[in-house]
Amino acid sequence: MSEPTTSPATPPPPPPAVVVRDLTRRFGEFTAVDRVSFTVATGEIFGFLGPNGAGKTTTIKMLTALLHPTSGQATVAGVDVARDPALLRRRIGYMSQRFSLYPDLSVDENIALFGGLYGVAGARLAARRAWALAMAGLEGQEQRLTGALPLGWKQRLALGCAVLHQPPVLFLDEPTSGVDPIARRGFWDLINAMAAGGTTVLVSTHYMEEAEYCNRVVLMDRGKLVALGAPAQLRAAFDEPIFAVRTDDAPRALEALQHAPGIVEAAMFGREVHVVARDAAQAEAGIPAALAAAGRRFGGLRRVPPSLEDVFVSLVRRGATAAPAGAGKEG
Amino acid sequence: MAALSLRRLRAIARKEWVQLRRDPRSMGLAFALPLVLLLFFGYAITWDITDIRLAVVNQDPGQKSRELLQAFAGSGYFQVTERLASPARIDRELLHAHITGALVIPPTFDRDLAAGRGAEVQLLLDGADANTATIAMSYADAIVARFSRDVVLQGRRIQLPASAETRIWYNPTLESRHMVVPGLVAVIMSIIAAMLASLTIAREWERGTMEQLASTPVHRLEIIFGKLLPYLLIGFFDTVVTIAAGLLLFGVPIRGSILFLGGMTLLFLLGALGLGMFISAAMKTQLLASQIALIGTFLPAILVSGFIFDIGSMPVPLQVLSFLVPARYFIAVTRGVLLKGVGPEALWPEALFMTLFAILGLALATRAFHKRIEE
Numbered sequence: 001m002s003e004p005t006t007s008p009a010t011p012p013p014p015p016p017a018v019v020v021r022d023l024t025r026r027f028g029e030f031t032a033v034d035r036v037s038f039t040v041a042t043g044e045i046f047g048f049l050g051p052n053g054a055g056k057t058t059t060i061k062m063l064t065a066l067l068h069p070t071s072g073q074a075t076v077a078g079v080d081v082a083r084d085p086a087l088l089r090r091r092i093g094y095m096s097q098r099f100s101l102y103p104d105l106s107v108d109e110n111i112a113l114f115g116g117l118y119g120v121a122g123a124r125l126a127a128r129r130a131w132a133l134a135m136a137g138l139e140g141q142e143q144r145l146t147g148a149l150p151l152g153w154k155q156r157l158a159l160g161c162a163v164l165h166q167p168p169v170l171f172l173d174e175p176t177s178g179v180d181p182i183a184r185r186g187f188w189d190l191i192n193a194m195a196a197g198g199t200t201v202l203v204s205t206h207y208m209e210e211a212e213y214c215n216r217v218v219l220m221d222r223g224k225l226v227a228l229g230a231p232a233q234l235r236a237a238f239d240e241p242i243f244a245v246r247t248d249d250a251p252r253a254l255e256a257l258q259h260a261p262g263i264v265e266a267a268m269f270g271r272e273v274h275v276v277a278r279d280a281a282q283a284e285a286g287i288p289a290a291l292a293a294a295g296r297r298f299g300g301l302r303r304v305p306p307s308l309e310d311v312f313v314s315l316v317r318r319g320a321t322a323a324p325a326g327a328g329k330e331g
Numbered sequence: 332m333a334a335l336s337l338r339r340l341r342a343i344a345r346k347e348w349v350q351l352r353r354d355p356r357s358m359g360l361a362f363a364l365p366l367v368l369l370l371f372f373g374y375a376i377t378w379d380i381t382d383i384r385l386a387v388v389n390q391d392p393g394q395k396s397r398e399l400l401q402a403f404a405g406s407g408y409f410q411v412t413e414r415l416a417s418p419a420r421i422d423r424e425l426l427h428a429h430i431t432g433a434l435v436i437p438p439t440f441d442r443d444l445a446a447g448r449g450a451e452v453q454l455l456l457d458g459a460d461a462n463t464a465t466i467a468m469s470y471a472d473a474i475v476a477r478f479s480r481d482v483v484l485q486g487r488r489i490q491l492p493a494s495a496e497t498r499i500w501y502n503p504t505l506e507s508r509h510m511v512v513p514g515l516v517a518v519i520m521s522i523i524a525a526m527l528a529s530l531t532i533a534r535e536w537e538r539g540t541m542e543q544l545a546s547t548p549v550h551r552l553e554i555i556f557g558k559l560l561p562y563l564l565i566g567f568f569d570t571v572v573t574i575a576a577g578l579l580l581f582g583v584p585i586r587g588s589i590l591f592l593g594g595m596t597l598l599f600l601l602g603a604l605g606l607g608m609f610i611s612a613a614m615k616t617q618l619l620a621s622q623i624a625l626i627g628t629f630l631p632a633i634l635v636s637g638f639i640f641d642i643g644s645m646p647v648p649l650q651v652l653s654f655l656v657p658a659r660y661f662i663a664v665t666r667g668v669l670l671k672g673v674g675p676e677a678l679w680p681e682a683l684f685m686t687l688f689a690i691l692g693l694a695l696a697t698r699a700f701h702k703r704i705e706e
Contacts, residue, residue, distance in 0.1 A: 064546050086548060094546035098539035105346060116342025118545040224419045 001228030004206035014042040016080065017200035018063065022287030023072035025058050030115030034056040034223040035072065040202060042168070045195045047118035047214035049258040049312065054220040056204035057097060059116050060173050061072065063202070064094045077169045078199075088119070101158050103147025107138050110146055110161055118165035125164075135190060143209055159190060163199070165287070168193065172203040176210065188213045208309040219312050225276075226315045238306040238314060240264060241280040245273045245287055256294030262286050265313065276314065339549045347531065351561055359487040360526050368453070369576050372511045380466045386413040386424050386433040395482070399452065402478050403434065404451040422663045425457050432467055444482060467481025476688065509584075512577035513665035514638035518659040519569050520603055521632035523562060527627045528607030529624035531558050533617045534699065551700050555693070558595025559604050561652045566600040567593075574669070586672030593677075598685040599661040603628065605692025606657075612699035632658035 018040035048056040059066040065085035077091040136156035247253040257266040277283030435453040443450035535541035577583035614620040636658035660681040
């Protein structure tokens with residue numbers, strides 16, 4: 001980053017870590033990823049959000065050269081993924097959805113294996129091994145079989161092994177699924193630390209709240225990119241008012257509200273019902289009326305800020321016809 | 332194609348070795364099974380029949396009948412376990428399987444011999460075990476024929492008009508162990524290839540570790556050869572143990588070149604392991620892979636390789652099939668080298684087939700593996 005020829009006043013922006021253009025993957029008739037395009041800046045934490053089957057994993061597999069794209073282009077860490085997978089694999093780290101270290105190898109043996117595969121040896125391996133053990137909290141457990149570790153530790157060790165060679169770009173496919181919330185929080189601290197160190201992190205998740213840890217996210221649905229932007233930006237662009245409605249019998253109230261005039265959508269949210277309305281004033285009058293008509297008690301309502309999930313649901317509902325406002329393709 | 336790296340190959344090989352060492356099932360297959368098979372085939376399964384239990388009904392008190400009985404007992408093949416007073420009891424003894432056969436010498440035996448009339452003895456055999464009965468019959472025929480000749484000659488030396496002098500080469504005492512041990516090397520190698528190698532790649536797909544491997548710079552050839560190495564090592568170890576045990580326990584000779592045998596073993600192992608890995612990479616699950624490997628490699632290696640059953644006596648379709656069974660060539664090589672002391676000058680066709688087999692096995696494994704990564 002510090003080239004002597006450039007003046008320190010105007011450092012040139014580093015080239016983007018990932019550039020994706022119209023990336024498409026079909027499995028027979030089924031289109032798993034449909035003309036997806038985005039750019040990820042160096043050092044960014046970039047999230048893929050969406051339900052299972054949205055195409056997050058397929059996208060990541062194409063970017064790690066585990067799958068050939070049907071069409072489109074992708075450049076990762078300066079390497080065309082279709083042209084030079086061997087070079088690409090030296091510049092990326094990848095952690096798959098499933099725990100994928102060898103359970104019948106010890107912690108140390110797994111580290112040695114990936115050190116060997118990534119060409120990390122000698123003093124560098126010793127330093128990286130010490131780092132990985134400290135990061136995963138496994139100092140003193142080097143001889144334990146990996147399969148016997150609690151899941152949270154396994155995930156951290158898997159992360160350590162995936163970045164043993166200090167790759168500039170790291171792919172994490174649902175790294176926190178099945179991990180308890182506290183371990184999940186700790187895992188995100190690690191991701192943050194790595195991004196702060198200059199690593200670009202692309203991470204998929206189906207936990208909407210985890211999107212808040214990302215600099216930018218893409219929302220994917222049925223293979224298509226639905227929206228792209230910073231989480232706050234996406235929420236701000238959400239222009240429909242949302243109300244939390246208190247009532248005595250949420251499931252039945254939900255039924256009544258779903259079909260009330262002026263209401264776009266209603267969903268259970270704990271013991272309340274969250275209602276997305278077309279117009280705030282109309283909703284404030286219409287909701288008590290709809291509940292009264294259904295014979296349910298109205299316990300009050302308050303306006304709530306949209307969550308990413310609300311944004312996502314709304315965007316999917318509108319479909320690809322209306323371009324997501326404020327969520328440009330370039331961030 | 333990216334440059335292959337010795338370091339990555341070593342990393343895979345070491346990992347595979349550690350995994351093998353930690354898996355009791357694999358260790359059992361690799362080290363205990365060969366010993367069990369060796370002892371099983373070496374001691375329990377033998378086609379040599381000795382000590383056939385024989386009941387004797389000797390109704391002739393004369394000298395000649397006693398000489399005949401001595402000829403039977405002294406042959407080493409028969410053991411007179413019972414003497415019965417009358418033939419009526421033979422039936423019961425045979426039914427209860429107390430005896431395998433009964434020899435009845437009639438009261439007129441001595442007299443007929445002396446009169447030069449030609450005496451008859453009766454041998455009753457338990458045909459429920461046709462193999463043993465056939466062999467016992469041929470032994471008895473030989474004993475009686477020799478006895479008759481001595482009676483006729485009665486000490487005189489005359490030149491018989493024609494006689495066959497039979498000599499058996501390479502295995503002069505016709506010990507089946509000498510035939511079994513060299514074949515066993517091939518069978519054990521087939522088991523290792525089928526049962527161990529067939530699991531190794533399928534297991535990685537099942538556990539999801541293959542995806543992780545595929546995301547690293549490791550080349551598929553490094554994976555395949557890295558995985559091959561530990562199995563090759565075990566294969567060679569088992570070969571040495573089997574041949575050494577054959578030599579020490581069963582007296583199987585080593586007449587030919589160990590070096591040639593080692594080279595052929597390497598070829599056979601490469602082919603068989605390659606085939607096992609091909610099956611492993613082509614099948615999606617360990618269960619399917621091990622079953623296909625069992626049916627496709629292990630059973631033919633035992634049944635249509637010439638290990639137990641003579642290929643020449645098989646129906647023609649099976650004989651044709653046997654050409655596709657690599658163990659057939661390896662068994663021919665091990666027997667040739669160990670028992671006959673021959674080398675490439677006689678075994679080059681086998682060596683050629685085994686080279687082709689090794690190339691085919693490795694090529695198939697590499698190809699199938701390639702496809703799975705791309706999918």
